[in-house]
Amino acid sequence: MEIGIKVAPHHVDWKTFLQVAELADAATIFSQFWNFDHFYPIKGDTDGPCLEAWVSLTGIAQATNRIRIGSMVNGVHYRHPAVLANMASALDIVSEGRFELGLGAGWNELESGAYGIDLGTLTERFDRFDEALMVVTSLLSQERTSFSGNYFTLQDARNEPKGPQQPLPICIGGTGEKRTLRSVARHASHWNLPMFEEQIFKQKYDVLKEHCEQVGTNIEDIKVSTHVFVEEETEASSVISEVHHQNQLGIDQSILYFQPPIGMKQVESLTEALVVEFG
Numbered sequence: 001m002e003i004g005i006k007v008a009p010h011h012v013d014w015k016t017f018l019q020v021a022e023l024a025d026a027a028t029i030f031s032q033f034w035n036f037d038h039f040y041p042i043k044g045d046t047d048g049p050c051l052e053a054w055v056s057l058t059g060i061a062q063a064t065n066r067i068r069i070g071s072m073v074n075g076v077h078y079r080h081p082a083v084l085a086n087m088a089s090a091l092d093i094v095s096e097g098r099f100e101l102g103l104g105a106g107w108n109e110l111e112s113g114a115y116g117i118d119l120g121t122l123t124e125r126f127d128r129f130d131e132a133l134m135v136v137t138s139l140l141s142q143e144r145t146s147f148s149g150n151y152f153t154l155q156d157a158r159n160e161p162k163g164p165q166q167p168l169p170i171c172i173g174g175t176g177e178k179r180t181l182r183s184v185a186r187h188a189s190h191w192n193l194p195m196f197e198e199q200i201f202k203q204k205y206d207v208l209k210e211h212c213e214q215v216g217t218n219i220e221d222i223k224v225s226t227h228v229f230v231e232e233e234t235e236a237s238s239v240i241s242e243v244h245h246q247n248q249l250g251i252d253q254s255i256l257y258f259q260p261p262i263g264m265k266q267v268e269s270l271t272e273a274l275v276v277e278f279g
Contacts, residue, residue, distance in 0.1 A: 001247045003274060004225065004255035006034035006072060009051035010041035011260035017056065018063055020258070020267055025064035029274045032100070033060060034072040034255060040111040044260065054087060061095035069095055072192060072255070073102030073173040076132040077112065077119060081152060084132075085139035085159050092163025099163065100190065102171040103136070105129035105180070126179045127151070133187045140168050171225075175200070177207045185211035189222060196226040196242075198249060205250070225253035232261060236273035243278075 005024045009017055017035075024030040037053040040046050053071045060069055074084065092099040105125040106112070112119040119125065131149040138145040139159040147154045162168075171190035174180035184191045185208060193201055205224070212219040228242045243254045258267065 001243075001278070002031040002225075002253040003029055003243060003278065004032035004034055004253050005030045006036075006227070006255050006257040007262060008036045008038075008042070008257075008260070009053065009056050010036075010038065011044055011048050012051075012262050013049075014051065014056070014059075016262050016264065017051065018059070019264055020262065021060045021064055021067070023264075023267060023271060025067040027271050027275065028066070029271065029279050030067060032068040032070065032253065032255070033064070034070055034102075035060075037071045037074040037078070037102075038108060038111060039115070040108070042108065046110060054091070058091060058094060061091060061098065064098075066098075068098045068100060070100035070171065071102050073104040073171060075104055075106030075108070076129055076136075077106040077117060077125070081132040081135035082139060082154060082157055082159070085136045088136070088168060089140065089159055089161065089163045092165055092168055093161065097164040099165070100169040100171055101136075102173060102192070103129075103133065103188075104173050126176070129183065130179070133183055137167075137170070137187055141166070175204050177204070181208045182211045182215075184208060184222065185215050185217045185219075191222055191224050192255075193224065193226040193251075196228070196246060196251075198245075201226070201249065201251070223252045224250065225255055226251055227255050227257040230256050230258045230266075230270065232259070232263065232266070236270050239270060240273065240277050243274075 007020050021033050024033045035053055035057055041048045041050050088101045128151045131151045135147050135152050145154050145157045169189045171192055172184045172188040173192035209219050228239055246254045
């Protein structure tokens with residue numbers, strides 16, 4: 001069983017964000033630190049502050065030594081996949097092999113529209129996502145990549161130096177049965193179920209298993225994670241109970257997702273309770 005910790009970089013100052021990451025790095029009960037990839041807050045006041053995901057995560061990489069890091073998950077429409085692959089390799093090097101690349105098709109209409117970034121229809125998003133996954137995985141593993149699609153075209157493209165992890169772990173988040181879970185089976189070593197409900201998890205896992213059988217992937221090689229949402233009033237006992245429940249059902253990583261406002265006393269007290277229960 002793994003326990004991750006996630007702090008979205010919205011409605012939080014850098015000092016607090018960094019303190020949570022440093023605490024997580026020191027507390028071996030946590031295996032992974034996650035942020036998210038948005039430019040506007042997705043909860044509360046959308047005019048509020050929101051730190052950029054990759055820059056803040058690079059700062060976390062330099063401030064920590066042990067914990068694995070990643071963004072849950074990066075919207076592929078924000079960055080060309082060739083740029084994304086280069087960023088991923090660089091951060092894997094900077095973190096000394098502690099980085100995991102989270103990927104998703106993108107969904108946020110507000111920030112996409114504000115920046116003039118084409119989000120597209122649902123079909124277009126996933127067509128683009130399919131192409132982006134092929135480009136990224138090739139650039140992360142091959143010396144040269146040529147690709148011709150409807151959204152991306154590459155000719156003898158390189159991505160050097162590559163990171164120390166070969167292959168670089170890829171996490172795909174989402175629950176779409178026809179396309180998202182098929183992409184997990186084809187490209188990912190980690191699947192994130194964003195919202196945990198027992199029956200939905202069982203249903204989606206069975207669909208993922210079918211996709212794995214179709215493409216020849218061993219589902220046992222795919223780590224499964226989901227969130228435990230921690231609000232300001234959430235008690236440690238309920239978090240511990242949920243972690244136990246998720247683990248009993250086959251969830252490999254329970255990610256404690258702290259919701260703003262972030263209070264260090266709550267993070268510290270919950271960490272202490274987890275150490276007593278699971279340490």
